[in-house]
Amino acid sequence: MPSPPPSPQNRTPLLASGEPFVWLTGMGLVVGLAMVVVLLGLIVYKGLEAFWPHRVARIELTTSAQEREGAPFLVAMVIESRHKKAPGEGDREELYLQTGNKDFFGSGFRYLDADEVASISYPPDEVVIEQIEYLTIGTLVSLQRPGAAPIEAEAPGFLPALKETLAAARARSAEIEHLEKVRIGDNAARIQALRIERKRLERVAGDAPPDPAAIASIDEQTAELQSAFEGMAAEARALRAEQDASTLTYRIADGREKSIVAGQVVHVTWPNQMGFAGRLGQFFKNMWAFVSENPREANTAGGIFPALFGTFVMTVILSIAVTPFGVIAAIYLREYAKEGLVVRTVRIAINNLAGVPSIVFGVFGLGFFVYGLGGSIDRLFYPDSEGPVFGTGGILWASLTLALMTVPVVIVATEESLAAVSRGVREGSLACGASKWQTIQRVVLPAAGPGIITGMILAMARGAGEVAPLMIVGVVKWAETLPVDTTAPFLHLDRKFMHLGFHIFDLAFQSPDSEAARPMVFASTLLLITLVVTMNLGAIFIRERLRRKYATGAF
Amino acid sequence: MSPTETPRKAVLHASASSSAGDGNGPDTKPIARGSLLADRETPFVSTESGQGSVIDSIAEHRRFQAVVHPELAHDLPHVLRVEDFSLYYGAAQALHGVTMAVPQHKVVALIGPSGCGKSTLLRSVNRLNDLIDSVRTTGNMLLNDRPIFDTKTDVISLRKRIGMVFQKSNPFPKSIFENVVYGLRLMGEKRRGVLQEVCERSLRDAALWGEVKDRLHDSALALSGGQQQRLCIARAVATRPEILLMDEPCSALDPIATAKVEELIHSLRGSYTVLIVTHNMQQAARVSDHTAFMYLGRLVEYGPTEAIFRNPRCRDTQDYVTGRFG
Numbered sequence: 099m100p101s102p103p104p105s106p107q108n109r110t111p112l113l114a115s116g117e118p119f120v121w122l123t124g125m126g127l128v129v130g131l132a133m134v135v136v137l138l139g140l141i142v143y144k145g146l147e148a149f150w151p152h153r154v155a156r157i158e159l160t161t162s163a164q165e166r167e168g169a170p171f172l173v174a175m176v177i178e179s180r181h182k183k184a185p186g187e188g189d190r191e192e193l194y195l196q197t198g199n200k201d202f203f204g205s206g207f208r209y210l211d212a213d214e215v216a217s218i219s220y221p222p223d224e225v226v227i228e229q230i231e232y233l234t235i236g237t238l239v240s241l242q243r244p245g246a247a248p249i250e251a252e253a254p255g256f257l258p259a260l261k262e263t264l265a266a267a268r269a270r271s272a273e274i275e276h277l278e279k280v281r282i283g284d285n286a287a288r289i290q291a292l293r294i295e296r297k298r299l300e301r302v303a304g305d306a307p308p309d310p311a312a313i314a315s316i317d318e319q320t321a322e323l324q325s326a327f328e329g330m331a332a333e334a335r336a337l338r339a340e341q342d343a344s345t346l347t348y349r350i351a352d353g354r355e356k357s358i359v360a361g362q363v364v365h366v367t368w369p370n371q372m373g374f375a376g377r378l379g380q381f382f383k384n385m386w387a388f389v390s391e392n393p394r395e396a397n398t399a400g401g402i403f404p405a406l407f408g409t410f411v412m413t414v415i416l417s418i419a420v421t422p423f424g425v426i427a428a429i430y431l432r433e434y435a436k437e438g439l440v441v442r443t444v445r446i447a448i449n450n451l452a453g454v455p456s457i458v459f460g461v462f463g464l465g466f467f468v469y470g471l472g473g474s475i476d477r478l479f480y481p482d483s484e485g486p487v488f489g490t491g492g493i494l495w496a497s498l499t500l501a502l503m504t505v506p507v508v509i510v511a512t513e514e515s516l517a518a519v520s521r522g523v524r525e526g527s528l529a530c531g532a533s534k535w536q537t538i539q540r541v542v543l544p545a546a547g548p549g550i551i552t553g554m555i556l557a558m559a560r561g562a563g564e565v566a567p568l569m570i571v572g573v574v575k576w577a578e579t580l581p582v583d584t585t586a587p588f589l590h591l592d593r594k595f596m597h598l599g600f601h602i603f604d605l606a607f608q609s610p611d612s613e614a615a616r617p618m619v620f621a622s623t624l625l626l627i628t629l630v631v632t633m634n635l636g637a638i639f640i641r642e643r644l645r646r647k648y649a650t651g652a653f
Numbered sequence: 654m655s656p657t658e659t660p661r662k663a664v665l666h667a668s669a670s671s672s673a674g675d676g677n678g679p680d681t682k683p684i685a686r687g688s689l690l691a692d693r694e695t696p697f698v699s700t701e702s703g704q705g706s707v708i709d710s711i712a713e714h715r716r717f718q719a720v721v722h723p724e725l726a727h728d729l730p731h732v733l734r735v736e737d738f739s740l741y742y743g744a745a746q747a748l749h750g751v752t753m754a755v756p757q758h759k760v761v762a763l764i765g766p767s768g769c770g771k772s773t774l775l776r777s778v779n780r781l782n783d784l785i786d787s788v789r790t791t792g793n794m795l796l797n798d799r800p801i802f803d804t805k806t807d808v809i810s811l812r813k814r815i816g817m818v819f820q821k822s823n824p825f826p827k828s829i830f831e832n833v834v835y836g837l838r839l840m841g842e843k844r845r846g847v848l849q850e851v852c853e854r855s856l857r858d859a860a861l862w863g864e865v866k867d868r869l870h871d872s873a874l875a876l877s878g879g880q881q882q883r884l885c886i887a888r889a890v891a892t893r894p895e896i897l898l899m900d901e902p903c904s905a906l907d908p909i910a911t912a913k914v915e916e917l918i919h920s921l922r923g924s925y926t927v928l929i930v931t932h933n934m935q936q937a938a939r940v941s942d943h944t945a946f947m948y949l950g951r952l953v954e955y956g957p958t959e960a961i962f963r964n965p966r967c968r969d970t971q972d973y974v975t976g977r978f979g
Contacts, residue, residue, distance in 0.1 A: 522823035529779055529898075530836040530888065531813030540835075545826040646872075 138627070145624025148617030149384040151369045151377050152177065152196070154224035154235055156351075163214035172197065172210065173224060173235055173351035175369075179212060198226070198235040199350050200611075206233060207613040220370045223251075227348060228364040230394055236350040238366075242357070244343040260366070263344050267360040274337050277330060279578075284585055285327050290484075292320050297482040364394075388621060397575065397605055398614040402622055404577055408493070408595035409562060409629060411581045415497035415591075416504070416561045421554050423501065424508025425543075431509070432516045433538055452506040460567025463499030464491070468571060471495075487592050491572030493581045494591035499571050500564055504557035511556060515549020516542060544644075551641040555634050562630045565599035573597045575604050598626040706969050707948045716750070720966050722956030725754060725943060732757045732926045733778065733896055738792035738802075740773055740782065747773045749950045750792065755896065760918060760927040762941035762958065764934060766978070770950040771930045775898050777801075778928065779815040780808050797895055813840060816889030820901040822881035824873035824888075829856075829865050832873045832884055836892040851891050858924075859887035860917050879910025883917060890925060897921070899929040903936065915940050934974055938962050946970045 112118060152175035164170050174195035182192050191212035200206040227234040238251040241260055249256045296316045299308040341361030349355045367380060391401030435441045472488035472495060480487045488494070519542045527537040543550075565573075574594045581595045582588060602622045609615035710717040721727065727734065731754035740748040748770045755761050763771040773782065780801065782788045794801040801811060813836065824832050833852045834842070842848060852869065856862040861883045865876070873884055882902060889897055899918070903911040918940045921927055931937050937944050938958060945955040946969070954967040965971045972978055 520823070522819055522821050523825060525781055525784075526817075526819060526823040526885070526888075527825065527835070528784070529781060529812055529815070529817035529819075530839060531809055531892075532835075532839050533809050536839060541825045541827075 141620060141623050141627065144617070144620035148621040149381050149388065151226075151367065151372065151380040151384070153220050153369050154226065155218045156221050156224070157193075157195075157210070157218050158216040160214050160216050163211075169352055171351065174198070174208075175226075175235065176218075177207075182209075196233075196235075198233040201232050201356075202350060202354060205613075206611070222368070222370045224368070224370055225348070226367050226369055227346075227358075228366075228399075229358060229362045230364060231362070233399070234348060234350070236348045239347040239349050239355060242345045242347070248347075260346070263346075263360050264363055264366065267341060267344070267363065270337050270341055271361060274334055274341070277334050277337070280584070282327060282330050282334070283579075285323055285330065287585065289320055289323050289327070292316050292323070294480075294482045294484075301482060389625065393576070395614075396610050397601065398609055398611050398618060402596075402598065402601055402618075402625065404580060405596040405598045405601040405622070406625060406629065407580055407582075408573075408577065409598045409626070410633075412493055412497050412500070412595065412597065413558055413562045413633060415493065416500045417554055417558055419498055419501040420504050420508050420557050420561075421550070424505045424553065424557070425512050425550055427505070428509045428512035428516060429538060429543075432513045433534070433542075448506045448509055454503075455566075456503055456564055457566040459499055459503040460570045463495055463502070463567060463571040467495040467498055468492075490592075491570065491594060492592045493572055493595045496568050496572040496595070496597075499567050500561040501557075503564070503567065504561050507557045507560060508550075508553040511553025512546065512550050515546040515552070518549065519545045547644045548641045551637055551644065555637045555641075558633055558637065559630055562633065563599055563626065565597070565603055568597055568600055573600045575600075575608075598622055598629065602626065706967075707951055707953060708969075711949065717951045717953075719752065719952040720954045720956075720970075721753070722954075722960055722966070724957055725756065725955055727752065727754050729754070729756065731755055732797060733928065734795040734798075735774070736793050736795065738774070738777065738794060739790065740770075740777060741789045742785070743787040747950050748777075751947075751952045753945055753952055753955050755926060755928055756943070757926050758923050759942040760922045760929060760940055762937035762944045763928065763930045763947060764932065764937050764944055764973070765947035765953075766973070767932065769947045771947050772900055774947070775900055775928060775930050778896065778898055779812050779817055781817070783808060813892060814895045816892065816894035816897040818882070818885050818889050818897070818899040818902045821905050822878060822885050824876070824881050824884055827873060828870045829873045829876070829884060830869040833887050833891050835888055840892070855887040855891040856884075858890050858921070859883045860913065860920070861887055877910070879906050879913055882906060882910065882914055886914070886917060890921070895926065897925050897927045899927060901930050901932065903931070903933070911936075934962070946973060948973070 154173060155176050157172045157174065159167060159169075159171060172195070174197040177194045177196055179191055179193050182190055184190060193210045193212055193215070195208050195210055196206060197203060197208055198206050223237050225234075225236065225238055227236070238256075238260075240248045240250050241256060241263065242248040243259065243263060249259055296313065299312055299316075303309070338361070342359040344360040345357045346360060346363060347355055347357040369377070369380075372380060388401045389406060390403050392404060393402060394400035431441060431444065435444075468489065468491055472486070472490065472492075476483065476487055476489040523541055523545060524537055527541045528534070532540065572594050574596060577594050577596045579590070579593055581590050581593050583590070602619055605615040605619045605622060606612075707717055733755040735751050735753050738748060738751045739746060751770075751774060763774065765771050776782050777790065778794060778796070778801065782790075790802055793803070796811070796814065800806060816836075825835060827835070830848075830852050831838075833855050834848045837848060837851055842851075853862060853866075856865060861880060864880060865884075873881065876884060882905075886902070902918075903914050906914060915936060918927060918929065922942060929937075929941065941958045943956065944958045944961040946953045946961060946965075946967070948969055954961060954965055954970040956966070960966075961970060962974050965974060
């Protein structure tokens, strides 16, 4: 008897239908996305929070706490409240406070148990004074200007006078900075150049005495520059004295008073008097200060402009170095080299290069670029220089080291995009009488352009976020000068530079005041991610324009 | 020519000379597969003149002699002469001693079932088969009496004398203008005026000028499939090639675009010599002056299109054009 055909009610077995595997793949994606979203969300939230102006709270303490603290209240900014688990005490809430006034208390942050708080109020006249060295929370007492009677804080002319004094101080500090960095810096560079020239003359002359006229001319010019330097130094001293002429007196919560010179003040804000719009305005002002200013206080305060700029310049040099190199290598591998054992081995080697720890590239960069190439350049072109010029870490060597590290990415991406250019187009070009090289140059490369730029984007993203190799080939905690500036030759490839990735590492693990540095870590991370995303968007924009121009549908 | 080819060529000649005797032997089954058309004006080429069917001659290890109509006799003046041309992919022979000639300013269609070697023959003319490492050839081709397969021939300058249109349109990722003048630029032409003139002339020749004259500098890839194929024709004719090769130029197009391209090919006769591969027999009948039927790597019959379709002299041709196989 023939077996009955399977009834239509018989469902496809679960495993055969593949339903569980669909779920599994979906879960994989969700887990991956969740991790990315949580990480980015944390960075964005914490990074932006660092710029949000907190209000200054006057915290009245309970009786028991008053005895311990020796004061009836605390004045501080409440950063956050959190749960703490102490053994045997159960779950307790505590407040994380920024008290500021490190010069009085020895620390700018502290914790307070939430149940020791009797009440919180926000007195309007509390100010936050950001100084070059400290952050002060307190109330203003008086302003003493040279050749005038002190103005009390309650007096009607106080605010305009304070604003005027601080604006003048800011203008002067910009002037001092320009004087010291640009004018005195230029002057010093020229004196240095003359000294090197003199040494060169002495070396060329050998045992014989050098040309006395030339030496005399150099000495004369040096003396001129020297006297110009003394004039500028005197100018700077006068400006500094002026910076110290006005003093601002404030009082902190426990009644102690302190006077500071106006030149010390970065800015004064009244956070408790700000409405939402005012705080939002302050938020953007803080953000702008962060990206545009130099760091202060061992990088824990102020801005990070040099690191941002250094990262940008390094990434640009890296892309300029890695793209042609990778593209040329890929063209040879894909178009000219005969497929075989050698090419396969080379391809495997390139792919494995991407797996070499980045610090190894750093060590290689130090040995090959810095000591090898840089040392030779110094011997050939800078024999009279007092210190190493290219024979020490610098932005060029750092960029080239990273270029070497990211070149496999570009080669692989370019090879793939070359392979995607259709045979028909190549044959069409050859049939028109183009040589193989002309075909590659005129037809294949334009068609592969978008894919090549994808490789460049990947290389940039990988290079911009790298830290470990940079630490030994030219990144420093604090660089006095930028790699690109207004002094000839404008692009200083030999200079050491600051880098956001290293800056984050430095803030997080090597900072003298880790609590003050904490918001800076998040803000710097946010900025680094923003920079990488922005540069990638720029490259994507170029790629899309190319794609529209040469829309092929091959990618 | 590499030294390895020499013995092969010798073998080929040996077989050619031995086949001559076999070819004259009696064909035992000339109309074994039944008579074809009742109203035939002339009988099929008889066994006495050396012909049976391709399959029969392979089975009998005879060298197959193609039937060439007297209008296309090999000794007349021609643009392209193919002389006893054979081609091997590695050990597999794809073309077996093809001999034919393409007269000037005519459209010659190559027809035959898939895999019969018609595309291979076409791609040998501009030596595109050189791109495949395993290809070996014997025999020769002459383009206006200059040899194509010769160690002294510069392939790149040879290809500059030949235009080619492919099965799938392959515009370059450039503007329409740059596509058309590509060949000219390769020849080093830089004068703007000349380039513009040639661009207009070629696009007019390709019946595309009216559709694209306002957007010459837009991407060529934005054109429709049929326009792209006509652009490829414009590109191929821009350098006024000595011969224009077309490899199934309409097989990827819709009927309307096909009709336009066919019309265009038809209009090219008289000013260009065209060698076109097609497996659409109606198309061959519509566009060509002469038709060559190929089968299993051999040229079977070559004559005026009218004669090939109405009154073929070979039974294989008759079977193919009437749709009995292929």
